[in-house]
Structure formats: C-alpha cells, structure tokens
Amino acid sequence: MLKVLLLGAGTMGSVHARAYKSLGNVELIGIVDRQEAKAGKLSANTSAKVFTSYEEAVAKLNAIDVIDICLPTHLHKEYVMKSIGIARNIICEKPLGLNVTEAGDMIAACEKNNVRLFVGHVVRFFPEYKRIQSLLKKGSIGTPAVVRTTRGGAFPRAWKNWYGDFEKSGGLILDLLIHDFDFLRACFGNVERVYAKKLNREDAVGENIDYALVTIRFHSGVIAHAEGTWAHQGFSYGIEIAGTKGIIDYNSAKNAPLKHRSKGKKMDGAAVEVPESPLASSPYRDELKHFIDCIVNGKDPVVTAYDALHAIEIAMAALTSCETGQPVTLSTGELTRGNEI
Amino acid sequence: MKIGIISFAHGHAYSYANIIRKYKGLELAGVFDEDESRGRAVAAHYHTAFYTKLHHLLAADVDTVIVTSENSKHAQHVMAAAKAKKNILCEKPIATTAEDAKNMIACCEANGVLLQVAFPVRYSTPIKRAREIVQKGGLGKILAVKGTNRGTNPGGWFLNKALSGGGAVMDHTVHVVDLLRWFMDAEVKKVYAEIDHLIADEKIDDCGIVTMDLDNGVFATLDCSWSRNNHYPTWGDVTLEVVGTEGTLGVNAFDQKIDVYSDTEGASWKYWGDDMNEKMILDFVDAIKKGRQPFVTGDDGLKALEVALSAYRSSESGQTVLNS
Numbered sequence: 001m002l003k004v005l006l007l008g009a010g011t012m013g014s015v016h017a018r019a020y021k022s023l024g025n026v027e028l029i030g031i032v033d034r035q036e037a038k039a040g041k042l043s044a045n046t047s048a049k050v051f052t053s054y055e056e057a058v059a060k061l062n063a064i065d066v067i068d069i070c071l072p073t074h075l076h077k078e079y080v081m082k083s084i085g086i087a088r089n090i091i092c093e094k095p096l097g098l099n100v101t102e103a104g105d106m107i108a109a110c111e112k113n114n115v116r117l118f119v120g121h122v123v124r125f126f127p128e129y130k131r132i133q134s135l136l137k138k139g140s141i142g143t144p145a146v147v148r149t150t151r152g153g154a155f156p157r158a159w160k161n162w163y164g165d166f167e168k169s170g171g172l173i174l175d176l177l178i179h180d181f182d183f184l185r186a187c188f189g190n191v192e193r194v195y196a197k198k199l200n201r202e203d204a205v206g207e208n209i210d211y212a213l214v215t216i217r218f219h220s221g222v223i224a225h226a227e228g229t230w231a232h233q234g235f236s237y238g239i240e241i242a243g244t245k246g247i248i249d250y251n252s253a254k255n256a257p258l259k260h261r262s263k264g265k266k267m268d269g270a271a272v273e274v275p276e277s278p279l280a281s282s283p284y285r286d287e288l289k290h291f292i293d294c295i296v297n298g299k300d301p302v303v304t305a306y307d308a309l310h311a312i313e314i315a316m317a318a319l320t321s322c323e324t325g326q327p328v329t330l331s332t333g334e335l336t337r338g339n340e341i
Numbered sequence: 342m343k344i345g346i347i348s349f350a351h352g353h354a355y356s357y358a359n360i361i362r363k364y365k366g367l368e369l370a371g372v373f374d375e376d377e378s379r380g381r382a383v384a385a386h387y388h389t390a391f392y393t394k395l396h397h398l399l400a401a402d403v404d405t406v407i408v409t410s411e412n413s414k415h416a417q418h419v420m421a422a423a424k425a426k427k428n429i430l431c432e433k434p435i436a437t438t439a440e441d442a443k444n445m446i447a448c449c450e451a452n453g454v455l456l457q458v459a460f461p462v463r464y465s466t467p468i469k470r471a472r473e474i475v476q477k478g479g480l481g482k483i484l485a486v487k488g489t490n491r492g493t494n495p496g497g498w499f500l501n502k503a504l505s506g507g508g509a510v511m512d513h514t515v516h517v518v519d520l521l522r523w524f525m526d527a528e529v530k531k532v533y534a535e536i537d538h539l540i541a542d543e544k545i546d547d548c549g550i551v552t553m554d555l556d557n558g559v560f561a562t563l564d565c566s567w568s569r570n571n572h573y574p575t576w577g578d579v580t581l582e583v584v585g586t587e588g589t590l591g592v593n594a595f596d597q598k599i600d601v602y603s604d605t606e607g608a609s610w611k612y613w614g615d616d617m618n619e620k621m622i623l624d625f626v627d628a629i630k631k632g633r634q635p636f637v638t639g640d641d642g643l644k645a646l647e648v649a650l651s652a653y654r655s656s657e658s659g660q661t662v663l664n665s
C-alpha cells in the first residue's frame with residue numbers, strides 16, 4: 001500500500017483525491033491546504049489527516065511514499081525541492097515549472113537523489129487522444145501534414161486569481177497550451193520553430209480574458225496551429241490532423257455523448273446545459289493509476305519529466321516569439337539540463 | 342446585358358454561366374477559350390457563340406466580360422477587355438504579381454470600365470450577418486481572428502506555378518484576407534507564414550498557416566491548406582472565429598448543410614444556404630447598370646494578393662515580412 005501526501009486541495013487536488021480513493025493499492029494519508037475546510041472535505045471517507053502546512057505534515061507523518069503536488073505553478077519548484085529526501089516519488093501537476101531552468105533544476109535534483117518525478121500531462125491519458133495516437137501509428141491518414149488544435153473556455157477561477165497572474169501561472173500559453181504542445185510532440189516529434197501571437201497584457205488582464213494562436217513547425221515537416229482561449233464560454237478541446245491519406249477530427253464541443261438540461265426554476269432562468277463524457281475510469285484516475293503502477297513495478301511512464309521539460313521549452317519559445325514578434329528556432333536534439341532558450 | 346466569358350480554365354466559370362442562364366435580363370453572349378475543344382464544348386452546352394480569338398469576342402456584341410482564365414493570364418485578358426471598353430468581373434486572385442494587378446487597375450481606370458474582383462464570400466449571408474454584428478460593436482473591441490479557407494487540391498493548372506502563381510497560399514489566402522479587411526476596415530501590415538508541400542506529389546505548396554498583424558492591433562491566422570481529402574464530406578470551408586473584448590463570434594460560410602450518407606455516393610454534406618455566387622453576379626450587374634463603384638474593387642483584389650505574396654516571401658526567408 002503506497003502512502004500518498006497530497007499538497008493542495010483546489011480543483012486538481014480534489015480530482016486527485018477522488019482518484020486515490022478509488023485506487024486499491026494507494027492510501028491517502030495526508031492533505032495539506034492553507035484552507036483547512038477544503039482539505040477536510042477531501043479527507044472524508046479516507047484515513048487522511050488534514051494539515052495547514054507542509055512542514056506540519058512531514059513532521060507528523062511517517063513513511064510517505066509519494067508526494068503529489070497540486071499547487072499553483074509558481075510553487076512547484078519549491079515543493080519538489082522540499083519533497084526530495086522526504087519521499088522517493090513525486091507527482092507534480094503540469095506545467096512542471098515556470099520555465100526551462102526551473103524544470104531542469106527539478107529534474108536534476110530528483111535524478112541526483114534517486115527520486116522519481118512524474119508530471120501530470122493528463123491529455124496523454126484521455127482515451128480520445130490515445131485513440132488518435134493509435135490511428136496515426138496505424139497510418140489511417142497517411143503521413144500527417146497540417147494539424148489544428150483548440151483548447152479552452154472561460155477564464156479559470158481559482159485561489160486569489162493565480163491564473164490571472166502571469167508570474168504565477170505563466171499565462172494561457174504555459175498553463176493551457178502546454179497540453180497540446182506535449183501531445184503534438186508525442187505525435188510528431190521534436191519542434192523546429194515556433195511563431196506565436198497572444199493578447200497584449202492590457203487587453204488580457206483588463207477584460208479577464210486571454211487568447212493565443214501558435215504556429216509550430218516540426219522537424220518532420222508537420223505544421224501545427226494551436227489555439228488557446230480563456231475568452232470563450234464553456235470548456236472544450238479539439239484536434240484535427242490532415243494527412244496525405246485522410247483527416248482525423250475530434251472536437252469535444254461537437255461530440256458530447258450526454259447533455260443534461262435542468263428546467264429553469266424562474267421563468268427567465270435559461271437552463272444551463274451541462275455536457276458530460278462519462279467514463280468508467282477518468283483520465284485523471286488512469287494517469288495516477290499508471291504512475292502508481294510505474295512506482296510499484298519500476299516501469300517507465302508514458303510521459304516523462306523530460307517530456308514535461310520539452311513542452312515547457314515549446315511554451316517558452318512561443319512566449320519569446322510573442323515578445324519579439326519573430327519566429328523562435330529551438331535548439332536541436334535533446335536539451336541539456338537547465339538550458340534556457 | 343450581354344456577357345462574354347473569357348476562358349473556362351477556372352471551374353467557377355461554369356457556376357457563373359449557370360447563373361447567367363437563370364436570369365432573363367442576362368445573356369451569355371459568347372465564349373473565348375485558348376483550349377478550343379473545351380471552349381467549343383461549353384459554347385454548345387450553353388447555346389452561345391465560340392470565338393477562337395479573344396479580339397473576336399471583344400469585337401462582338403458583348404457589354405461585359407467575366408475573366409476566368411488561369412491566374413497568370415488575368416492581366417492580358419483584363420487589359421484587352423478594358424481597352425475594348427468592356428466592364429469586367431475578374432476571378433480571384435486578381436493576378437499573380439502586384440505589378441500585373443496595378444497595371445490592370447490603371448488600364449481599367451484609363452478606359453473608364455468597371456473592374457470587380459470575384460470575392461463571393463463577401464456575399465455569403467452568414468458572413469454578412471457576422472460583419473454586421475462585428476461592426477455594430479457586438480464583440481466590443483476586436484482583438485484576434487482565427488480563419489480557415491481550406492480546400493481540396495484542385496489539380497490541373499493550379500499545380501503549375503507559371504499559370505497559377507502558386508499553390509494553396511495563392512489560391513486560398515485572398516478570400517479571408519479580404520474578409521479581415523472588410524470586417525475591420527484595417528490593413529495587414531506584417532506577415533509570417535509556414536508553407537510547404539506536404540500532401541500532394543506535385544512540388545507546389547499545398548499547406549500553409551499564415552499569421553498577420555493588422556494596423557488596428559488585431560492579430561489573425563489563416564489555414565489556407567488544400568488539406569481536404571477525397572473522402573472528406575465537402576470540398577472545403579471558409580470560417581472565422583473572432584475574439585473581442587465583449588464576446589466571441591464564430592462563422593462558417595458553408596455550415597448550412599445536410600449530412601447525407603449514401604451507399605452510392607458515400608458520405609457528404611449538401612449545402613442549402615444562399616448562393617453567394619449568384620448574389621455576386623447580380624450585384625456586379627447592378628453596379629454596371631447604376632454606374633456605381635463595384636462592391637469589391639481592383640484595389641481590394643490587389644491588397645489581398647499582396648498578403649499572399651508576403652506569405653511566400655516570409656516562408657522563403659523564414660522571417661516575418663512587412664506587407665506592402
């Protein structure tokens with residue numbers, strides 16, 4: 001039975017806590033959050049103890065096997081570094097760090113101390129994306145050529161609006177588009193160059209919206225266009241891949257298997273439609289199950305900490321391109337650790 | 342009104358001829374085509390005269406011409422028609438070089454004839470409605486636009502650069518650029534493009550993602566790829582996703598469709614919306630009758646062409662380029 005300490009009881013922390021409760025070989029032994037009530041709520045029906053500080057938790061808990069970091073991005077490095085020496089395994093939410101240097105330092109420190117580091121790039125575990133990967137492998141659409149992705153919805157609401165603070169979240173390109181950068185890299189290999197546009201800071205912060213369009217050229221020749229939005233209503237995501245022999249197209253907004261509308265109580269109250277795509281096991285659960293399996297059985301994960309680093313590298317190139325107004329060419333081959341672009 | 346068609350090289354010529362045939366006040370008065378067998382066949386089909394020489398068609402009883410020849414021949418055909426004092430509807434892109442386009446515009450002005458460039462998407466009813474919402478401030482201040490004009494590889498002379506001036510980027514950049522200019526009364530000032538031939542065997546560009554900065558501060562991207570394959574349910578699309586401070590708008594010019602699953606014809610989307618080509622031809626005729634400026638001018642054609650040419654320059658240099 002692996003003993004897990006969960007840091008953060010926000011949106012992702014809740015999702016992870018729920019997943020751990022349903023996994024047989026894991027015991028959630030502690031939950032840390034400054035807001036005790038939030039952590040308390042998650043601890044229901046578990047033996048998990050609730051703490052308001054990390055220090056208190058590690059002082060009172062024995063034999064922590066896994067520390068799972070579901071904190072805002074700007075805190076990832078601090079808590080990964082603190083967790084080394086306490087637990088042999090760390091699971092960290094995406095993006096791994098705020099930049100390539102942070103991510104490189106975390107990976108180096110974990111390697112040096114024989115700590116396994118897993119990063120929650122959950123899109124790899126979404127069945128629709130797994131299916132797309134297998135169709136590509138099968139050659140169903142020949143050689144991929146032009147790829148379009150979309151992701152986003154309304155501006156995310158969270159603790160102290162940390163998503164709205166670029167210094168804390170890295171903004172839309174690092175926080176949200178990182179999913180597509182990672183998936184595209186998994187499908188089409190290393191990136192040659194990136195050109196990107198995003199709303200300027202005044203428009204984005206003033207209206208509490210953000211929007212970015214990123215063009216990525218891969219070494220394989222594939223041209224990809226990624227749309228990231230915190231300007232729309234209702235979360236959705238999609239990907240279209242046009243190849244030499246066909247097209248793969250998926251959009252969660254157009255393919256909702258279940259739509260629930262409750263009758264508005266007031267006459268003027270328009271019913272809100274809540275789309276769902278129910279699965280026996282959520283992608284988040286599958287992700288954590290896989291990481292636990294990797295820990296227990298010494299397997300390599302399907303998405304590595306280096307993949308997480310490379311995804312950040314693409315995001316940083318996109319951000320640099322937004323700043324300079326020019327395309328950014330990525331250094332070829334494997335990055336050296338901590339190599340800033 | 343007696344209308345002549347110069348060349349059936351571009352498939353749109355058939356759509357235009359069908360529209361002319363449909364209206365009583367319009368007459369397809371003659372056809373010239375360098376491809377004699379094609380020209381004779383279409384003339385017979387439409388019960389009209391075939392001319393083996395362009396100057397014969399221009400000397401005949403014809404008020405107006407539609408130029409639907411290969412892109413690089415637009416200049417010679419338009420200028421010959423202008424000199425013969427014919428009003429002209431020219432297929433897009435207006436030409437394959439900015440110099441040709443400028444000469445065409447000057448020649449039409451000098452001869453006092455009307456020159457309209459065929460950007461039918463401006464006549465699409467959903468597109469017009471989208472522009473109305475945008476222009477009335479329904480989205481607040483416009484910040485960004487994501488556009489697509491994807492299509493099926495048209496084959497034939499489109500793949501011969503000497504005739505087409507380029508592949509997908511030349512073919513499919515101009516429509517959306519024209520819409521951006523028309524929606525926002527703004528000009529494209531900077532262009533970056535990733536362009537390649539990744540799908541077809543022929544060595545001409547069939548994939549392109551173009552990013553544009555406009556002089557009103559808006560950024561926009563366009564996917565102009567010939568990326569719709571044989572089994573895709575339709576030929577292509579024109580879409581815009583517009584992001585503003587007060588909201589977003591998505592418009593798809595061809596989404597008024599029925600899904601058909603046929604054992605004999607396969608799966609396809611059958612369009613039932615208004616016919617933008619028909620509205621364009623009727624408006625072109627109206628402009629001639631009223632002696633007014635055409636809705637889409639030669640200059641609009643030139644401005645859109647310049648962005649396509651900038652996209653190629655960007656791709657060749659690997660840098661952003663100033664659009665001029």
